[in-house]
Amino acid sequence: MSITKRTFGARMAGAAVGLALALLGFAVPANSIAAEFPEKPVTLVVWAGAGGALDTYGRKLAELLEKEAGWTVKVDNRPGGSGAVGVSQIMTQPADGYNILVLTGTLTFGIAQGLIPFELEDFRLLRAMQSEPSSLAVLSDSQFKSVDDFTKYMKGNPNGLKVGGHAPGGFHQYMLYQLMKKGGFESGWIPHDASGKVTLGLLGKHLDAAMMTPSTGLAQVKSGEIKLLGVSTDERSAFLPDVPTFKEQGYDIEGAIWRGVAVKAGTPDDAVGAIQAAVDKVTASEDWKKFQTEQFQDSPDWKEEEFTKRAQSDLANQLEFLKANGYVE
Numbered sequence: 197m198s199i200t201k202r203t204f205g206a207r208m209a210g211a212a213v214g215l216a217l218a219l220l221g222f223a224v225p226a227n228s229i230a231a232e233f234p235e236k237p238v239t240l241v242v243w244a245g246a247g248g249a250l251d252t253y254g255r256k257l258a259e260l261l262e263k264e265a266g267w268t269v270k271v272d273n274r275p276g277g278s279g280a281v282g283v284s285q286i287m288t289q290p291a292d293g294y295n296i297l298v299l300t301g302t303l304t305f306g307i308a309q310g311l312i313p314f315e316l317e318d319f320r321l322l323r324a325m326q327s328e329p330s331s332l333a334v335l336s337d338s339q340f341k342s343v344d345d346f347t348k349y350m351k352g353n354p355n356g357l358k359v360g361g362h363a364p365g366g367f368h369q370y371m372l373y374q375l376m377k378k379g380g381f382e383s384g385w386i387p388h389d390a391s392g393k394v395t396l397g398l399l400g401k402h403l404d405a406a407m408m409t410p411s412t413g414l415a416q417v418k419s420g421e422i423k424l425l426g427v428s429t430d431e432r433s434a435f436l437p438d439v440p441t442f443k444e445q446g447y448d449i450e451g452a453i454w455r456g457v458a459v460k461a462g463t464p465d466d467a468v469g470a471i472q473a474a475v476d477k478v479t480a481s482e483d484w485k486k487f488q489t490e491q492f493q494d495s496p497d498w499k500e501e502e503f504t505k506r507a508q509s510d511l512a513n514q515l516e517f518l519k520a521n522g523y524v525e
Contacts, residue, residue: 243282
């Protein structure tokens with residue numbers, strides 16, 4: 197069969213269409229690969245030990261990422277160094293989104309002190325999912341029934357009680373520092389490397405009082421074994437309607453600590469977008485809403501831009517406390 201000019205042109209046109217389709221065929225899977233993150237199990241690196249408030253949050257997040265987003269998730273507890281151990285674990289891994297850091301607002305304290313040898317720019321702060329105040333906690337049989345009882349005793353007995361909480365130079369010591377300034381007393385600080393150990397310290401009477409999130413000893417708070425003398429909310433918490441604020445007791449103290457997730461800087465936008473979409477599914481679920489209520493948690497739901505600005509502001513504002521307590525020069 198002879199090839200005419202018309203036949204040749206038709207065949208060339210067909211070849212061009214075929215080539216375009218072939219190229220399109222290659223393009224579609226490439227886009228699909230990006231959209232299919234994750235293609236393998238994801239690890240949530242929790243920078244605190246098992247049993248505390250951060251671990252409880254991290255494990256619930258892992259559970260709901262599997263249930264709501266269909267991911268396979270492993271939880272890896274890496275306590276120590278005021279978060280430095282967990283951060284270092286993330287920073288030694290590729291910036292691909294498969295290792296997600298579960299962290300708290302003590303991030304900025306650690307960076308400011310040099311305990312965490314990285315900068316905010318080394319992270320992509322993806323989502324703050326919880327926010328919770330600090331509280332002054334004692335055992336129910338304590339002689340202290342109010343914040344006034346505690347501060348009056350401390351005025352007459354400087355450093356006379358064993359007071360502690362999670363981490364050296366972190367959020368809870370910062371809140372104690374605010375109370376010391378308002379109440380005119382001095383106190384030492386016994387740091388613990390996991391918030392769950394703070395509860396054990398109170399129960400074992402190794403601590404006379406603790407500054408801690410209410411959820412740290414949630415079961416004992418609910419049962420009445422641990423009494424909260426005051427909380428650092430602006431108004432009484434809906435979760436703790438019987439616990440007075442520091443403010444209403446005459447101590448102008450307010451503050452909350454966030455918990456959230458971050459990845460290593462340089463993580464691609466497509467992976468970050470997939471993580472954000474999965475977190476959206478978690479926060480929209482009834483299981484998550486129920487969990488937040490049961491754990492006495494507020495839900496700030498700050499996404500990357502707002503979350504980053506909050507962390508930058510926190511870092512700038514915490515230096516006075518750290519300098520006053522000799523953590524930085």
